[in-house]
Amino acid sequence: MIVEAEVPLKLTLFGEHAVVYGKPAIAYTVSESIKVRVRESEKFYVSSQNLQIKGVKVDLHEFKIENDNVRKLIAYVTEVINYFNEHYSYKDGKKAAIEIESNVEPSVGLGTSAAVVVGTVAAYSRFLGLELQKQEIAKISHEVELRVQGIASIMDTHTETYGGFVFIKEGKVEKLEVPPSISFSAGYFRRIMTTAEMLRNVKSLKEKNPSLFTTLLDSIEKVTVEARTALTSGDADRVGELMYVNHGFLFSLGITVPVLDQFVSMARASGVKGCKVSGGGGGGAVICIKDQRAELLLNALGGKTINANPTFQGVTVKLI
Ligand SMILES: Nc1ncnc2c1ncn2[C@@H]1O[C@H](COP(=O)(O)OP(=O)(O)OP(=O)(O)O)[C@@H](O)[C@H]1O
Ligand SMILES: C[C@@](O)(CCO)CC(=O)[O-]
Numbered sequence: 001m002i003v004e005a006e007v008p009l010k011l012t013l014f015g016e017h018a019v020v021y022g023k024p025a026i027a028y029t030v031s032e033s034i035k036v037r038v039r040e041s042e043k044f045y046v047s048s049q050n051l052q053i054k055g056v057k058v059d060l061h062e063f064k065i066e067n068d069n070v071r072k073l074i075a076y077v078t079e080v081i082n083y084f085n086e087h088y089s090y091k092d093g094k095k096a097a098i099e100i101e102s103n104v105e106p107s108v109g110l111g112t113s114a115a116v117v118v119g120t121v122a123a124y125s126r127f128l129g130l131e132l133q134k135q136e137i138a139k140i141s142h143e144v145e146l147r148v149q150g151i152a153s154i155m156d157t158h159t160e161t162y163g164g165f166v167f168i169k170e171g172k173v174e175k176l177e178v179p180p181s182i183s184f185s186a187g188y189f190r191r192i193m194t195t196a197e198m199l200r201n202v203k204s205l206k207e208k209n210p211s212l213f214t215t216l217l218d219s220i221e222k223v224t225v226e227a228r229t230a231l232t233s234g235d236a237d238r239v240g241e242l243m244y245v246n247h248g249f250l251f252s253l254g255i256t257v258p259v260l261d262q263f264v265s266m267a268r269a270s271g272v273k274g275c276k277v278s279g280g281g282g283g284g285a286v287i288c289i290k291d292q293r294a295e296l297l298l299n300a301l302g303g304k305t306i307n308a309n310p311t312f313q314g315v316t317v318k319l320i
């Protein structure tokens with residue numbers, strides 16, 4: 001028996017980083033997805049084609065890779081196994097081979113870490129004979145992402161579990177109806193830091209200058225609340241204006257890098273209605289109000305466009 005979970009990736013429209021500190025955020029799922037397959041095995045294995053290891057140290061006696069980078073890269077998966085061992089006393093129970101398939105590079109600001117967690121929770125729990133509801137999958141996934149990163153909101157794991165457009169506020173998830181007249185262009189640039197590292201940078205800014213940090217987050221909250229109304233009423237011009245404003249606040253939080261700021265300011269100068277960084281930053285994803293000029297510019301600056309059309313199903317699990 002092979003259990004396969006498919007998890008959509010996601011784009012953050014408004015409120016990334018602020019959502020970690022209790023502010024609202026808006027995100028939605030796209031057609032890019034990650035698949036996690038779990039099958040019985042004589043030993044626990046984790047395999048993933050698109051993980052790259054920087055630097056290798058090999059124990060030639062047992063031909064074993066000894067490398068802290070490997071441990072970090074698969075931490076999201078191993079933490080899921082630890083969770084179920086702790087909570088469902090499956091110690092020394094069935095061993096599993098866990099395979100992750102993704103067409104998107106890891107760590108691009110599209111919620112790949114959350115998708116790996118949600119997919120592994122959904123598939124591994126079913127492999128153990130559990131029938132978890134989406135609410136439980138989302139809750140466990142957030143706890144796992146939090147354990148690995150030390151800091152994490154519910155946004156990525158809950159958006160990818162439920163699917164569609166979601167408004168996140170104070171631990172609650174509300175589905176948003178956004179008219180199809182509003183659509184987006186998106187893509188990503190090579191990233192120089194992971195989200196976990198960006199979260200730690202933002203936390204240190206908060207500790208250095210708490211009052212300025214509060215002002216910035218309160219301003220992002222105002223933008224996100226206004227964007228919710230503009231989105232559901234189909235006001236693309238207003239959504240676009242608010243995207244540029246949100247990008248400016250994220251620049252002030254120090255989560256952008258030159259290529260992202262260059263892209264956003266050149267898009268604005270060429271008349272694109274709205275653009276901003278999306279997700280953890282440090283490179284990674286950008287999102288704009290749909291405009292071919294934005295997609296051409298993204299590619300011209302060395303980025304990769306993705307299909308930014310919304311999907312509405314969230315995580316799915318099947319036996320193959
Ligand atoms: N295909 C994959 N196979 C195994 N692990 C993966 C895969 N993709 C991502 N990961 C894990 O997720 C980590 C990247 O998480 P990170 O949060 O930095 O990026 P992201 O989730 O794409 O961005 P954001 O959180 O900003 O949306 C990788 O370092 C790796 O540990
Ligand atoms: C940066 C952040 O807000 C979004 C990452 O996609 C982190 C989080 O919400 O956990």
Ligand SMILES: [Mg+2]
Binds near residue numbers: 111112195
């Ligand atoms: Mg992540």
